[in-house]
Amino acid sequence: MDGVGEQVRLLGYGDRLSVPAGGRVEFKVSSELPEFTPSLVRLRRGGSPVHESDLLEEEVEASLPATVPGRVQVARAGSYVEAPLRPGAEVSGAGLAVWLLPTRLDRDREQTVLALIAPDGATGYLLSVSARGCTLRDAGGTELARLDVAPVERQWSFLAATVSLAGEVQLALHRPGGADSRVQESHIQGRQGQESGFPEPRGTGTWLLRVGAGPRGGFFNGRVARPVVSATSWTADATERLAAGEDAVALLGTDGVSALALGRDPAATAVADDGSLTAGGVAVNRPASAVPGPFWRCRETDFRRVPDEYDALHLHEDDLDDAGWETDVVLTVPAGAASGAYALKIRAGDHVDRIPFVVTAPDGTPPAPVLVVLPTWTYLAYANWRTYAEFEEERVALYGERRGVDPRDRWLARHPELGKSLYDVHTDGSGVMYSSRARPIVNIRPDYYTPTTRGLRHFAQDLSLLDWLDRRGEDYAVITDDELEDHGADALAGHRVVITGSHPEYSSARMLDAYQAHADSGGRLMYLGGNGFYHVTARHEGPSGAIEIRRARGSRTAWASGAGEEHLSGTGEPGGLWRWRGRAPQRQFGVGMTAQGFDKASGYRRTPQSRDDAVAWVFDGVDVGVGEIFGDHGPGLGGAAGDEIDRADVALGTPADAVVLASSVGHSASIVLVPDDQTISYAVPTAPDPRVRSDIVIFGRPGGGAVFAVGSIAWSTGMTHKGGDNDVSRITANVLDRFRDHADPVARA
Template identity: 40%
Template sequence: MVGTSEQETFAYCDRLDYAPGDTVRVHASSGSERLRVSLVRPRADGDTERIRHRHEPVAAVEPQETPGSLQPTTVGSFGLVEGLDADVADGLTVVVHAWPTRFAGDGSTLLSLTGDQGTVELTVDANGILTGRVRTGDRVVEVVAEAALQLRHWVTLALSVDPAGGMLRLHVRPLDRLVPGDLPRTTEASGTLAGLGPLRRLLLAAGGTTTAPDGSPRGTGCFDGKLDSPTVLAGPRDADALADLAVDPRPHAALLAWDLGTDFATTILRGTTDGAEDGLLVNAPTRNVTGRWWDATEVDHRLAPGQYGAAHFHSDDLEDCGWTVTHELVLPDDLASGVYAVLVEGSDSVDHVPVVVRPQAPGGVLFLLPTFSYLAYANARLAEEFDYSGDVLTNRDVIPSDRDKQIYAHREFGSSLYDHHTDGSGVCYSSHLRPILNMRWDFRSAIQDAPRHFAADLVIPTWLEHLGLEHSVTTDHALHEQGLDALAGHRVLVTGSHPEYWSKRMLDAAQALLDDGGSIVYLGGNGFYWVTSADLDRPHLVEMRRGHQGIRTWQSEPGETVMSQSVEEGGLWRLRGRAPNLLVGIGMAAQGWDDATPGFERTEASRDERVAFLFEGVDRDVIGDYGLVLGGAAGDEIDRADVSLGTPRNALVVATSQPHSAYYLASNENVPAPTPLINGTNNPDVRADVTFFETPAGGAVLSTAAISWTGSLAYDGFDNDVARLTENGVRELLARSTSG
């Protein structure tokens, strides 16, 4: 239910997964006079028309009723250093290098230094005109640059405050591709500049601060662009000295200096001089980006020390909403592992936040909820990135759902890894410390007109429960944090419908499970595709770099493909030598969204006695030519076998999709040269392959090759041949692990 912005109820929790006995801390915002907060267990099954969602209360957790309250969200990244004690009574000179990427309509601040009685600041207006300004008491002296800054061009800025001479000087030195009239120059203004007092605070990429509901700082007047090496020198400089300083300020002794080129995985703004306290980087500016000194000879900061000294700040960055904890739910010590949700009900609207209770005992199937992928798509505004209009990507009517409308109405809740920042740069971080409105059981993806991601994945634990199979649930986050320990005692790992974003730690753990005789049932498509990371000290924040290959809505800037948190090359796992085929036998082939999604046709290999168990009770040669997602089992994003990419030689393709339409296009990493042979009508590689193979250690892998498989799994109350084949596979692999 969706109300007005004043009525709407939103929430998030402090974690995505918990152990029994843990306390779930809920951060809720609502204009409703009363809120009811409870723990429920959601389910998803289907009839012959659609996937149906329902939920049941967890009686062991007492609901709570409290007044509602609105909690604001302030976006924008910035740097903050407090506790300074730098005497600048005789004047100062501040130097910073800037690479602006957007000029805000109401202006923004590159740098602000606050003294006991005044402020020194550098601001830029909507037209790119830079102003240096000193405020002392009720006096304001400012100097305005003669020429506008240029977007995406490095410039060195030096502002000199000379109290004795009553002069404020601003030097602007462009560094990239000078054009006529775009020359280094110094402008001056006179006025009374005394009385600033000792410097106490630095703000980088913000002009001021407010306070979030939880007391943490938030920025105002935030800047879009890169900043590098903020430095304060004691004393003023004349025009000639400023010009020399702007060429290379590094040889000059600094009173205060900070380095943005270290501690990439942290929130630390590192001070490098005596008196320059370490500061805080708020709301996750992009780290490990090329700086003012990058010369394009290396694309890895480890090989080019000093050339990655910048951070890219964005006025719409968000790491943490900063809401207070409004409710705490204590989980029973004996609560079964599974997918739950915190249900927050206002008088006019509701929200429901998924939470997972991790397994406490080994045994049975382990379902892995793809939470890294959920964060990658968190609050995605894909209609802005893909043109859904016309007869291009689909022949279906694309109608935004209520949750889609909320996402577009509440941009303050941040973006997905598919979106662009307001300055046009790609979003490479995503956090769960905010409402994620498409990670809800009632989310319907517009282009599929069906549940996707979490709403679709709920089918799998519901189906396992329907079968009476012992199972537990864990998350990508737990697997990344704990590695193989997260899988301990579980011999069959079942994935979600779209486990696209995986870290090295996760891949290593899954491979170790297979090497130890365990098995994997991969119930999706386009899995294990993008290199992803999360620092163990900030597990709420996932990162990826798109690189320059793969299906992408943006691509990395030159020199910026190495992850800031894990310090590894980003992009596709395939380009790192770990194609999905190596783990599960198949890898990304194509994607499409039409109303004629096919099923799978059994192959000759399906008659092999090695896979006879899969087809017990399956009487038809065409499987899944029906479904609750796009009308068939072989739809959305689809995978195929390819020995050249690592599909094991003993793998059996037991079913392959029937011909796809022109709306199914080959993934671009599979099309090395321009060619008309790119769609389901003319390219035989545009297909999905249900694949099975045994491992040397005695386990096996069953891969079903399409995101829409779960939509067919749920069809007619799980009474269909897709469900039977999948059940046969899971039961056989469980039996093998038990007997082994």
């Protein structure tokens, strides 16, 4: 981790995670140094002085400037909806109303729920809430009206304010269902130019409407629904009728009225306006959509069936979809660049950052015999995961030892504006549903240190697989989950063997279908990882490449989706685990997630079934007999079966003809069964639970297809033990050779 300290002064990101040779990538860099030097490197192996392997990279000639001026760029977190009023719209007084469900109210900080701001930013109205009550202010901060009654956290309320041309202000709060559900009102009389301090309520030009933020922040944490803004005041009776749920356009008309339809298209960032005051708006920083609104009747949990009941957005002060940095370096990848993992390496003195991306083969290139699919959706799911530094002491008990933390994680903990992972929660305690690539991501780096494994995991670990292929002289190409999602089975077509990365946990239906089609059409799959194909995941359209999940209850997870929120906003499909959708990984890959633990890894015991003529070749050159142990040494956790592990299970879909070649043994009590399999039983439990194991399986498919799965994240780390001179490496090589060269690899001779 050369040049890495707790003070990160050089950091960047690219506008994509993959690009074909000859293609273009734009890099956005924040530098506290006057200038930096960019270069293109091919990443051969992950590591650093604190790892058990050294970082291997080689410089690639590219047309890049010798130096680039440095500048500090800052991400702006916080979600809101913004809609400019139509040009020439005239504001003569105002009406503002919204349903809100606050999730984090502070006593000393007002959060803006609705804002109507003039072009100069000095005139307008801000409707805000805090734990002290509700406030209407002018754009300069002058208080126009206050209610010393606050909305109740995590309950819906209706808040409305009107300002007449005569200077009369009305502020009302409805809290349905409570003892104080009556309207609370404040009336202040005054006219422009008098001591009341009212802003001039008339103005022309492009005014701006914001939902969930003011002109200078004040982000709202919680849900909002049915915002209504009028360029004139309305009556107290109209406020009552809006609070009763009457349609704003039917009540007020469209002329001079905005009625933003927040939940109408949950997959889009564009927001339609049923009124005519704006032409529609945009949701900034991707607030959570497909969440129930104030009139949800709790009878239907699929937002597509009752769209009028899913008319809300959940806003957070720490949402981030696109950091919005400007481009500093434009790279045109050399047309002859081999497919593989690369990085833009930027250096300023002792400070270095490597911004990784994958170079894919350009269209028209003959398919390489071997194709590696790097699980970039999983990388994004863990992007900027904050628990290592924030819960360092708690992890000592989890690991049984103190393992240290990458200094970049400590720095990240002080920079919430860079967004969170899908394993984190927002400041209001709700789960993070979206993760994008359009921001700096400090843990997708070839020299990143992961305490979970005492070193390599995810991207840095998957570089070890590419290094292993390089050392064997394999002809291979690399793609990412994005290519698989974009092109489906066509992305795999023509490649004899497809190899996964170490942890392909997050996948879409299109990706699963592609793998299935490949094996069914005579292709071969090598699933060299664990806890794969587990979470239902979708990708949103747009430049940020954001992925989305919903976490169903009953699985090991950092948070769980709220009631009525388990359908993905991007596709409408049920979220959670593929297992509960009838697509347990065992059906396609023979094994699926069963347990996890991070104290140490174990080895495998060879099974009697592995002597069958159809599969005995897997152990050619491996001095391991039936019942004997292999793979119980190595870097990281010290074995090939560890971290997160998968088992075969016919009840979950493991094909009946699948052969279990070996099963792991010797796991400690810290390796625990996933909640997916934990049910209440009065029978005396077996200790240790026989389901806590990693299985290595192999099976054939009609037409010469075949699948090999190792059921462990730690497997590819084990392949590197003693420079690759080990049984785990030899077994992998035997399978790759057979899968690549044999017409029907799992058929009997």
